[in-house]
Amino acid sequence: MQEITSMSALQLAENQKQGDIRAGSGQSPAGDCL
Amino acid sequence: MQEVVKAQLETVYKREPVYNSYITVMEKEALDQAEEVQKRIDSGELDCSPLAGVTIAIKDNICTKGTRTTCASKILENYVPPYDATVIEKLKKAGVVLIGKTNMDEFAMGDSTKTSYFGASKNPWDIKCTPGGSSGGSAAAVAAEEAHVSLGSDTGGSIRQPASYCGLVGIKPTYGTVSRYGLIAFASSLDQIGPICRNVPDCAALLEAISGHDPKDSTSAGQKSYDYRQALLDDIKGMKIGVPKVYFEEKMQEDIRKIFLDAVNTFKDLGARIELFGFDAVKYSVQTYHVIACAEACSNLARYDGVKYGFRADNYANLEDLYKKTRGEGFGYEVKRRIMLGAFVLSKDNFEKYYNKARKIRRIICEAYENAFERYDIILCPETLETAPLLADIDITEPKKSSSLTLNSSVNLAGLPAASIPCGLDKNGMPVGIQLIGKRFGEKDIIRAAYSFERTRSYERPEII
Numbered sequence: 001m002q003e004i005t006s007m008s009a010l011q012l013a014e015n016q017k018q019g020d021i022r023a024g025s026g027q028s029p030a031g032d033c034l
Numbered sequence: 035m036q037e038v039v040k041a042q043l044e045t046v047y048k049r050e051p052v053y054n055s056y057i058t059v060m061e062k063e064a065l066d067q068a069e070e071v072q073k074r075i076d077s078g079e080l081d082c083s084p085l086a087g088v089t090i091a092i093k094d095n096i097c098t099k100g101t102r103t104t105c106a107s108k109i110l111e112n113y114v115p116p117y118d119a120t121v122i123e124k125l126k127k128a129g130v131v132l133i134g135k136t137n138m139d140e141f142a143m144g145d146s147t148k149t150s151y152f153g154a155s156k157n158p159w160d161i162k163c164t165p166g167g168s169s170g171g172s173a174a175a176v177a178a179e180e181a182h183v184s185l186g187s188d189t190g191g192s193i194r195q196p197a198s199y200c201g202l203v204g205i206k207p208t209y210g211t212v213s214r215y216g217l218i219a220f221a222s223s224l225d226q227i228g229p230i231c232r233n234v235p236d237c238a239a240l241l242e243a244i245s246g247h248d249p250k251d252s253t254s255a256g257q258k259s260y261d262y263r264q265a266l267l268d269d270i271k272g273m274k275i276g277v278p279k280v281y282f283e284e285k286m287q288e289d290i291r292k293i294f295l296d297a298v299n300t301f302k303d304l305g306a307r308i309e310l311f312g313f314d315a316v317k318y319s320v321q322t323y324h325v326i327a328c329a330e331a332c333s334n335l336a337r338y339d340g341v342k343y344g345f346r347a348d349n350y351a352n353l354e355d356l357y358k359k360t361r362g363e364g365f366g367y368e369v370k371r372r373i374m375l376g377a378f379v380l381s382k383d384n385f386e387k388y389y390n391k392a393r394k395i396r397r398i399i400c401e402a403y404e405n406a407f408e409r410y411d412i413i414l415c416p417e418t419l420e421t422a423p424l425l426a427d428i429d430i431t432e433p434k435k436s437s438s439l440t441l442n443s444s445v446n447l448a449g450l451p452a453a454s455i456p457c458g459l460d461k462n463g464m465p466v467g468i469q470l471i472g473k474r475f476g477e478k479d480i481i482r483a484a485y486s487f488e489r490t491r492s493y494e495r496p497e498i499i
Binding site: 004005006007008009010012013014016017 | 035037038041042045075080081083084085086087088179180182183231232233235236239240495
């Protein structure tokens, strides 16, 4: 649960679209989302 | 999606007794919205929305249909708006989930949340310190991971100063970029809604989601493009940055001066051209700000009379007595002080001497910025003169020349965009921020510079209780 609340917003949104809200790498996701 | 919202609500309920970031938690609304957003994600409707499914905290002076909007005041303690602010409509459309309404200084008048009727919020970096204000609850909520992002409003630094005190990124957009429809007015010619987030890309995406022309706000401006995330792709080689000498004459915490000079060197290393310049016109910005802000507040707050909506005093003899008692009991000390100051500067004998003079100085400040931006792409300065002070040291009945106002208010007077970004920690481990000021509608320049800088620093987070 902690991982979800500490994720960056863009990362969280992207992971939810992929159906995997815990798959974040912890890196800034700007490049992926542009 | 519901798992995300449940996790967020769990965190909120666990941490709220410590931080007091929220005035109202929107549990039912958030869970209902999560269900709806999940359906929209599954159907592909939100494929182009970069913030779908993200949780957001909203400053409690932004109207939310069906959820009370208090402005942290007794006078609006039980006020439930019958409509959503334009920014709320935009967020809902983008699939962003509202978690709650955040604490603030009463009617956004203050810089610590200590004037809130609901008690002060605590800074997640040190709970003995203020998170800043007036959007202190919005900053505390994001820093304490009680929401992914938040919205604040900025009249004289109320987004940038709390962002700085809590180690976050805050952007005050150009006046007219974000609709003020549904923002409960404090000083209408200075107020703007803007994002507070943990990093620059989140801020850029949130600003993009809430910006745009709104026919419901006559001061709203139309722009060709609001694609702020595009600015994240560019570097700052050759960017011309001006640093005003005047701010170094202010009494500044010594480690802030050192951290700021380190930040200037970082911008130089990134390829920007830095130049110190004279900027004396801003010396009068705090006094000018006080006259204009109080005058506008006096006018805007005249509507709270116990008749139309909000709190009404129990015992009154006649209509005049109802007005007096309702306003006397409903407003806190700082709000009453500013209303009285506003009435004073707007009175027949004082109008020329104070209000009109302040308007003229405001024009001079705007011209000084216009001249500076003929030479520079952005202006760089410290965000505050000190890091977050102890709550116990703040006396709201003794107004001082606020450090955040010194560095921030001229930006509101000129209607310019500015960002506060974290740049280090002081000797006590409290966050220090720097401020990037852009040309009118120059949000992309400040986002480009802020993101280039952000990538040279690691993200620091507080130890959450």
